Amino acid sequence: MGYLPLGRSAQLSTVIPSTLTRTRVAQWLCAALLLAFLVAGMFDRDPWKADEPYSVGMVLNFFRGHDLIVPRVAADPFVEKPPLMYWSGALCARLASSVLPVFQGAQIAVLAWLLVASACVGRLAQRLHGKASFDWLAPMLMLGSFGAVENVHKLTADVPQLAGAALALAALPRLARSDASSRLWGLQLGTGAGIAFLSKGLLVPGVLALTCLAALLLPAYRTRRYAAALAWAVLAVLPWVVIWPALLWHASPSLFIEWFWDNNFGRFFGFVHLGGERKSYLSDFASLIALTFPAGWLAIGALVAASRIESWRRYAVSRPELAVLWGYVVLLVATLATSSVMRDIYILSIFPALGVLGAGVRLPNWLEKTWATLAIVLMSALGLFVWTRWGLQLTGNGHVAAGPIGKWLPLDYQLAFSPGLVLGALLLLALWIAAIVLRRELGALILGFAGLTFVWGTLSTLLLPWVNEARSYRTPFAELREALPRAALSGAPKACAGSLGVGDSERAMLDYFIDVRAIQLADFAHGSRCGVLLLLDKADARVTPPAGWRKIWQGGRAGDHNERFLLMVGQN
Incomplete structure (x- = not known):
């Protein structure tokens, strides 16, 4: 029976707990x-x-x-x-x-x-x-x-x-x-x-x-x-x-x-x-x-x-x-x-x-290394891009190197500095760095998910207010609320707000943001039931209001060039 040299035994006792700890x-x-x-x-x-x-x-x-x-x-x-x-x-x-x-x-x-x-x-x-x-x-x-x-x-x-x-x-x-x-x-x-x-x-x-x-x-x-x-x-x-x-x-x-x-x-x-x-x-x-x-x-x-x-x-x-x-x-x-x-x-x-x-797949060694390398390079680059975009929007330079982004997001929107969102993005960066350090224990596939978490999470923290401004109905419906005649929100005759062409999603947001439960109408002929009428006018289906109605407001989501809302009041 042989024995390991003292130095080798001590080295192993150090390595094994270290390996278990990393795992x-x-x-x-x-x-x-x-x-x-x-x-x-x-x-x-x-x-x-x-x-x-x-x-x-x-x-x-x-x-x-x-x-x-x-x-x-x-x-x-x-x-x-x-x-x-x-x-x-x-x-x-x-x-x-x-x-x-x-x-x-x-x-x-x-x-x-x-x-x-x-x-x-x-x-x-x-x-x-x-x-x-x-x-x-x-x-x-x-x-x-x-x-x-x-x-x-x-x-x-x-x-x-x-x-x-x-x-x-x-x-x-x-x-x-x-x-x-x-x-x-x-x-x-x-x-x-x-x-x-x-x-x-x-x-x-x-x-x-x-x-x-x-x-x-x-x-x-x-x-x-x-x-x-x-x-x-x-x-x-x-x-x-x-x-x-x-x-x-x-x-x-x-x-x-x-x-x-x-x-x-x-x-x-x-x-x-x-x-x-x-x-x-x-x-x-x-x-x-x-x-x-x-x-x-x-x-x-x-x-x-x-x-x-x-x-x-x-x-x-x-x-x-x-x-x-x-x-x-x-x-x-x-x-x-x-x-x-x-x-x-x-x-x-x-x-x-x-x-x-x-999860049962076993990647070949060459693919494991390629996947890990690609994940580190690609996800780090995408994360850096999101941080750069945040800096541009924060300083009012949203039009710089925007490319096609303006098709979906308002480039003139200026982000406000949010310590909480920045802290969340920094924590995600720390997780990504930890994943790179422990990439051998995690494996290439989990490392790839870590990179996805870094990019998705950074986008969903730093740029979340910007994306939310483009996809939310809060701002346009707040403007609509100010434009609504007071009679439309009272209990007087014809006090209801009718809607025509306004989908379920938009009517739900009217209720959620400004507490207006719009009545869905089949056509203009039924518009006389209500004192005000909200129309949804789309680029591929323009709406022409009939005689007897006057437009008092129009608006839509920032960066949305497809749809706009028209608020009409009856002239009778």
């Missing part, structure tokens, strides 16, 4: 990066189009307790989606009402749903890929793919639907194991499907049901235990799919039919046109390829690598947990491909599966 620090750094990414851009701003304003309108109505069953935007019912996101948002807004405005309080619910999704995905990836601790890469891929970065920060029904999908998908692969509890994972599967249903309707629950049936093709799922788990899942999903629809039917059968038939089946088959119609399958395919980077690309890479070892059939039999996730991905893509409507946000619920599948 532990890297784990905490991953948690900080994930939380920083989620928080950045979620608070300290106003609702932004396209989906947040009408969502806030429904949250506001639930917050006020006007009607807890029928979602409403301003004064009108809005049953395009079930109310779970708006219920949870109103609840969080109520709990935080003493310190936060309604919208920012409601964003706490968005953060909570995303934390649930992240926990489910990280734990599932840890078990499937044999990691010793929580797999931070999986939720980072889920949230950091191109199609998810902005959408997960928004108050939309797609966020709890994402959480429901993650919760269900965290249970379904576990049921392939012979020692899995059919009751526990069956209840979780049904609860996840129910959350997805009460968030946005039939899409994700339907795909989950098809995935559960397709799983029977795999020997691991053709068991009595799996059949019992499905029975528990059905039991768990029933309250979610029965109670609110029954209450909506009781409140208004016509609104129930509008929600269930028009917004679920009508949109899908195309006999009801409510927006979001696809342009072409080619553009949708190109969007799918681009928006699923990097999670989808890594997942396909892991699948191709596995196919070199064994055939796909043997892969499905030997790794049924991964095969069932691929089944969900394929079925969801196929369902969206057959639908007559398509928007980028619709693919959000694919990312829990892609995050887990992509």
